[in-house]
Amino acid sequence: MVFDLEAARIAALPDDAFYISDFITVDEENWLLQKVKSAPLPRWTQLSHRRLQTWPSALTKSNALLASPLPAWLISPIIEPRFEALRIFNDAPHQAPNHVLVNEYQPGQGIMPHEDGAAYYPLVATVSLGAPIVLSVYQKHTQIDREESGTPAKAGRDVAGIPDTNRRPQYRILQERRSLLIMRGNMYTDLLHGIEEKTRDEDLGPHSICNWELLREREAYQCGWYERKTRTSLTYRDVLHVVKMGNTLKLLGGR
Ligand SMILES: O=C(O)CCC(=O)C(=O)O
Ligand SMILES: [Fe+2]
Numbered sequence: 001m002v003f004d005l006e007a008a009r010i011a012a013l014p015d016d017a018f019y020i021s022d023f024i025t026v027d028e029e030n031w032l033l034q035k036v037k038s039a040p041l042p043r044w045t046q047l048s049h050r051r052l053q054t055w056p057s058a059l060t061k062s063n064a065l066l067a068s069p070l071p072a073w074l075i076s077p078i079i080e081p082r083f084e085a086l087r088i089f090n091d092a093p094h095q096a097p098n099h100v101l102v103n104e105y106q107p108g109q110g111i112m113p114h115e116d117g118a119a120y121y122p123l124v125a126t127v128s129l130g131a132p133i134v135l136s137v138y139q140k141h142t143q144i145d146r147e148e149s150g151t152p153a154k155a156g157r158d159v160a161g162i163p164d165t166n167r168r169p170q171y172r173i174l175q176e177r178r179s180l181l182i183m184r185g186n187m188y189t190d191l192l193h194g195i196e197e198k199t200r201d202e203d204l205g206p207h208s209i210c211n212w213e214l215l216r217e218r219e220a221y222q223c224g225w226y227e228r229k230t231r232t233s234l235t236y237r238d239v240l241h242v243v244k245m246g247n248t249l250k251l252l253g254g255r
Contacts, residue, residue, distance in 0.1 A: 003085050005182075012210040013137070013171055016185045021216035023127060023180035028077060033129050035073040036102055036232055049109045049197060053102035063119035065099060065239035074100050074234065078127060088182055089238060092121040097236035105133065105195065107228035113138045113167070113194035121238040122188040128175040131229035132221075134201040134209070135181070136169035138192040174201075174209045176216055177231075200227050 008018040024032070036053065045052045056068040070079075079096055083089055089096050099120070103111070113136070116124055170191075175181055183193070202225040206212040215221070 005086055005088070008182075008214065010173065010211045010214065013173075014186045014190065016182070017173070017187045018180075018182040019173065019175075019211040019214045020180040021176055021214060022178055023082065024077070024178050026178070029129050029178050032073065032127075032234070033232060036104070036129075050103055050105045050111060052104075055100045055102070059099075059119055059239065060243075062241075063117075063239075064241040064243045067242050067244045070098065070100060078234070078236070082180075083125065083236070086182075088123065088125060088184075089121075092123060092238040093240055094238050094242070097125065097238050098242065099237050099239045101233075101235045101237075103233045103235065105228075105231050105233075107199040107230075108197055110195035110197040113192040115140075115192055116188065116237070119239060119241070121240055123182070123184040123238065124188065125236040126175070126181045126183075127234040127236075128177055128179050128181070129232040129234070130177055131231040132174060132176045132201070132226060133195055133228065133231045133233075134204075135173045135175055136194050136196055137171040137173065137187075138167055138194065139170055140190065140192055171210045172208055173211050174204065174215060174221065175233075179216075198228065200225050 005018055008020045010017040010019050039053055043053045045054070055070055055074055057066055059065055069075075083097070105111075173181060204221040204224050204226070209215075209221075212218065220226070
């Protein structure tokens, strides 16, 4: 089955972003949450404002992926057949995602505004589980902004600027549980995204949520707010540089 992605476009956003509200079923969601929960504890990296699983493994210092398949539960049904039907990774170098980050946020937790960076093909596909959350989208700082704020540029950071949590988001995307959000192109390379560290998401409505018309449950948010609950995301990407383990061993052995 081939799906018409255009019907899912978030028209208010720069190219390209798409939102599909019922991407997986309730049963699939429960099963995926069970899989995330049953991963051995050392799989989790506890960060100060969320915890994280990295599949199949973390990237090397030079942003390469050691070749290894994703576990079956991250492939089916999300990649096969759903992403295949959407054909979203068709133009990516490996024609499929090869890397998944699992992020878990408790109420009050979040992720600083950031960009996903050049290690990946510029496309990220995020499946949301457990509860809704608002993703905030920011302009990168301009040189003038940075000079005014007196923030020095740091080596190794985005040359366009440094994220500032006090900035107001330019756009807000409400990600319902079981939804899929796709960001690619300018949306991936020219903007920052983050999740505010809040216990409730407020000011919800057609004027502040850019995918309002694409939501499954607009009525549930009509009152303008909800209390955050534990929310888990699966973020699928294609790492550009993949090295075979054999080659790495040869390199280490100097042969
Ligand atoms: O949890 C999310 O939806 C966003 C996660 C994210 O931005 C990332 O892992 O780079
Ligand atoms: Fe990100």
